[in-house]
Amino acid sequence: MMRLIIFWTLFGVLSIFNILSAQDCKLSLSGVVRDAHTGEPVAFADVFLEGTAKGVATNDQGKFLLENVCPGIYQLVASHIGCEHFVKDILLVKDTILEILLEEHAYEIDHVMIHAEKPSYTGPAAQNQLSGADLLSRQGQSLAQALDGIPGVQMLQTGSGVAKPIIQGMHSNRILILNNGIRQEGQQWGADHAPEIDPFIARNITVVKGALGVRYGPDAIGGVIIVEPGSLFQQDALGGEAILSGASNGRAMGLSASYTGKITKNDTWRYRLQGSMRKAGNARTPDYFLENTGLEEYNFSLSTSMRKQNSGLDLYYSLFNAKVGIMAASHIHNITDLKLAIERGRPEGDGEFSYSIGRPMQRVQHHLLKASYWWLTNNGNKWAITSGTQYDDRNEFDAHRPYNELLDNVPNLILQMSSQSMDFSFEEKVKQGWTMNAGIQGMVQMASTPRGRLIPSFSSWNTGIFITERWKKAGLPIDAELGLRYDMRFVQLLTPPRGSEDLPSQRFGNVSWSAGINYRIASSTFLQFHLSNAWRAPNVNESFAHGVHHGTASYEIGNPNLRKEVAYNSALVLKSAKADSWQFQSEWFYYRINNYIFSMPDTVPTLTIRGAFPTFRYDQTDADLYGWNLSAQVHLSNGFWLKNSTSILFAQNRELNQPLIWIPANRTEMELLWKSHSDTSGFNIQPGIRVQYVAAQTRIPEAGDYLPPPGAYLLLHARVSGESSLFGRKWIWSLQARNILNTRYRDYLNRLRYFSDETGRNIQFHIKTFF
Amino acid sequence: MNTLSKFLFLFIAVISLTLSACHKYHDQDEEELITTVRLKFTPATGPVLTYSWQDLDGAGGNAPTIPTINLAVNTVYSVELELLNESETPADNITEEIQAEAEEHLFVFNSTTSGLSILITDKDRNNNDLGLQSTWTTTNAVSGNVNIVLKHNPDKTATNPAVTGSTDIDVTFPVLIE
Numbered sequence: 001m002m003r004l005i006i007f008w009t010l011f012g013v014l015s016i017f018n019i020l021s022a023q024d025c026k027l028s029l030s031g032v033v034r035d036a037h038t039g040e041p042v043a044f045a046d047v048f049l050e051g052t053a054k055g056v057a058t059n060d061q062g063k064f065l066l067e068n069v070c071p072g073i074y075q076l077v078a079s080h081i082g083c084e085h086f087v088k089d090i091l092l093v094k095d096t097i098l099e100i101l102l103e104e105h106a107y108e109i110d111h112v113m114i115h116a117e118k119p120s121y122t123g124p125a126a127q128n129q130l131s132g133a134d135l136l137s138r139q140g141q142s143l144a145q146a147l148d149g150i151p152g153v154q155m156l157q158t159g160s161g162v163a164k165p166i167i168q169g170m171h172s173n174r175i176l177i178l179n180n181g182i183r184q185e186g187q188q189w190g191a192d193h194a195p196e197i198d199p200f201i202a203r204n205i206t207v208v209k210g211a212l213g214v215r216y217g218p219d220a221i222g223g224v225i226i227v228e229p230g231s232l233f234q235q236d237a238l239g240g241e242a243i244l245s246g247a248s249n250g251r252a253m254g255l256s257a258s259y260t261g262k263i264t265k266n267d268t269w270r271y272r273l274q275g276s277m278r279k280a281g282n283a284r285t286p287d288y289f290l291e292n293t294g295l296e297e298y299n300f301s302l303s304t305s306m307r308k309q310n311s312g313l314d315l316y317y318s319l320f321n322a323k324v325g326i327m328a329a330s331h332i333h334n335i336t337d338l339k340l341a342i343e344r345g346r347p348e349g350d351g352e353f354s355y356s357i358g359r360p361m362q363r364v365q366h367h368l369l370k371a372s373y374w375w376l377t378n379n380g381n382k383w384a385i386t387s388g389t390q391y392d393d394r395n396e397f398d399a400h401r402p403y404n405e406l407l408d409n410v411p412n413l414i415l416q417m418s419s420q421s422m423d424f425s426f427e428e429k430v431k432q433g434w435t436m437n438a439g440i441q442g443m444v445q446m447a448s449t450p451r452g453r454l455i456p457s458f459s460s461w462n463t464g465i466f467i468t469e470r471w472k473k474a475g476l477p478i479d480a481e482l483g484l485r486y487d488m489r490f491v492q493l494l495t496p497p498r499g500s501e502d503l504p505s506q507r508f509g510n511v512s513w514s515a516g517i518n519y520r521i522a523s524s525t526f527l528q529f530h531l532s533n534a535w536r537a538p539n540v541n542e543s544f545a546h547g548v549h550h551g552t553a554s555y556e557i558g559n560p561n562l563r564k565e566v567a568y569n570s571a572l573v574l575k576s577a578k579a580d581s582w583q584f585q586s587e588w589f590y591y592r593i594n595n596y597i598f599s600m601p602d603t604v605p606t607l608t609i610r611g612a613f614p615t616f617r618y619d620q621t622d623a624d625l626y627g628w629n630l631s632a633q634v635h636l637s638n639g640f641w642l643k644n645s646t647s648i649l650f651a652q653n654r655e656l657n658q659p660l661i662w663i664p665a666n667r668t669e670m671e672l673l674w675k676s677h678s679d680t681s682g683f684n685i686q687p688g689i690r691v692q693y694v695a696a697q698t699r700i701p702e703a704g705d706y707l708p709p710p711g712a713y714l715l716l717h718a719r720v721s722g723e724s725s726l727f728g729r730k731w732i733w734s735l736q737a738r739n740i741l742n743t744r745y746r747d748y749l750n751r752l753r754y755f756s757d758e759t760g761r762n763i764q765f766h767i768k769t770f771f
Numbered sequence: 772m773n774t775l776s777k778f779l780f781l782f783i784a785v786i787s788l789t790l791s792a793c794h795k796y797h798d799q800d801e802e803e804l805i806t807t808v809r810l811k812f813t814p815a816t817g818p819v820l821t822y823s824w825q826d827l828d829g830a831g832g833n834a835p836t837i838p839t840i841n842l843a844v845n846t847v848y849s850v851e852l853e854l855l856n857e858s859e860t861p862a863d864n865i866t867e868e869i870q871a872e873a874e875e876h877l878f879v880f881n882s883t884t885s886g887l888s889i890l891i892t893d894k895d896r897n898n899n900d901l902g903l904q905s906t907w908t909t910t911n912a913v914s915g916n917v918n919i920v921l922k923h924n925p926d927k928t929a930t931n932p933a934v935t936g937s938t939d940i941d942v943t944f945p946v947l948i949e
Binding site: 404606611 | 824832834865872920934
């Protein structure tokens, strides 16, 4: 409060001063923009004073100078391509020198409060970032649940405990997750295989949309999710923080704590310990409990980093450890059971609350070990070497308990995968506006199926080589990027596929390219255009699966003749912001995907001793996907903001001339939010009320589903979040109510929809503090 | 980092470490498989007839072999049902496990054959039907199908227990009565 009084008093004084000496415009504002993460200067960041003609780009050393500025209060805007630009009030009364550290956390220098994002350069592709309080309010849930609601991002669910993110209609092997810079290698192919990542670990999650094969490698067709635990050397990294979260539905609890400390006196080495746990019981729809939908997660990570002027070393280990119940009523033994369940329309009993998890369930562990080292040479070039080791262990237990009691605790399906990757990269120092980035990446993988017959064991070798050039010249409103990459994948089966004695091998290769431009139309309005491609090799399940997939009551038959899938993508992004007035980002995108792999229902069911199962065979087609995403917010008045987020998507199978299956329905949501004046020293509160509308999916293929898509639904949510100082600590908190009206609804992308309603009202809270 | 915070942190770390201890399965036994539903028909007089619905390589792969059950008119058969895993030698008999958990299991017989009626004759400990033993009574010469479903955890007291619980076995035999 005090700060506010001083600010406005000064404002008053200055206004008078300004009027009296309007001609005295000789102040200078200068400084340097640095990456807080590495301390390196950020070249070609735009720094300007909103509403004036004063603006400049930083030079090679990250420095900027604005001269002949009149005294007054300005909105200082600093932006850097790939980052959300930031806007903040500054008070200019004398020649001022600033150091702007691009970082996701807030801190103070001189009179300036700067909020900014970490400059992880993502090129001219559409992106959304979650950090700070926004991320906090989404933690304590699965990764997909945390990302749901970002324009163009939805989730694919198997009950309430298993959720996968969908980016622009694509999921599983068509999106890529970077976990602390390492490609997440698990069992992404299964619709009921959620990503093995705990969002509690993240300080920053970025979703980049588009076919980004050049930058991120194979599988980055729909987009990339970047989960970053945050640098140990960022501005306010030292010390501890703890997060407590809870939810009424399922009586869920989450707890996360981390501590970052110094190892050496001169502070060149630091360490961080982080741990989290999550527990939930049976979720509840408005009318009944969903039996066996609890989950337990215990995760932790250890990391240590060394920073010197010209080099850095990071070591990181994380363990994800989850046990997830699958709603018993949704685990189907054959097509007759499925028909009976659909006719019933809801589980047999009303169920009751319990934390216990029985069959069917999944038990998943994921280990990640990362080591990376970077150094700057004397001529300013940056080299980096990164090694990633992962081990993924997935155990699935069918609802069908074995008759032999000795097998009771033995999973029906075990999928194990170990991956070792090694990346070398080189970033050249900026030369006349050009920055070159090049690298070589390699990965060896071994996957085995010790129990269960769905997919054979295999090993794979993957290599990629890429080069990108960025061009950005000081003073020009336009910058561009070009990239080229070649990847190769070799797969060798280690056990024969069903019905064969052979051990086939496959080899795939593809050239990827990208071209993008970023054009600054006005001081904080950008137009980005992007043409690119990405590809993926058919996954082993698509080529060689042969068996009953109990999670989906289907008999899947792979197709060993599948060819590589190649996506071509164009995207146009228009984004603009005016501090305290409005902000929007509008994204148009189009994909042509050649040899799009999908599973095609066969007319002949597969007869087994457990009855008949519908048969699905993997096939390929050419597909078109196109749509529009919008996020916008407008300041109405007196701190009231209206926010909108809209996603529209069309997806068509060109050969069959019918829509693709399992495509998210169009949706929009509107939120009325009140933001108090940001007074960081005192109390800060933000209440909001949100209406979410999801249309019915009317564009569906003729066959392949057991039930038509459910109808449209409208949900009402509310939240209040804020920051308070209490007991000498800073507390960040949020309280949210989801589905306040306890509306009964079903979602097209939840497999639970055949069997039960979606979960009902849920009150969630989050509290974060620092120690 | 005060004492409370330290304790909190240590607590989480220890819990995580303890609970994350690897689950290892050294048991490399093949998946439990039921390959065969065998029906043994004993008439009052005459030879015992045996018919087996077999899928020796499990789901998928080779199609199952399904014999036609050939019965005489106007005869009462006492039928014994067995479940086997014949992919192992010697064959594993799963019938005993069903018998041991009789309360959780129920065989449901659906006959579309007009000249055939089927009656379950054995009971579980709660005096509800089980179905490992049954009586098949034929009248006129006719052909049709008999569907046999093994239900797991059915509500045996429901009006139609066949629509409750989940399905462990679901096989259909063609039947010819002459």
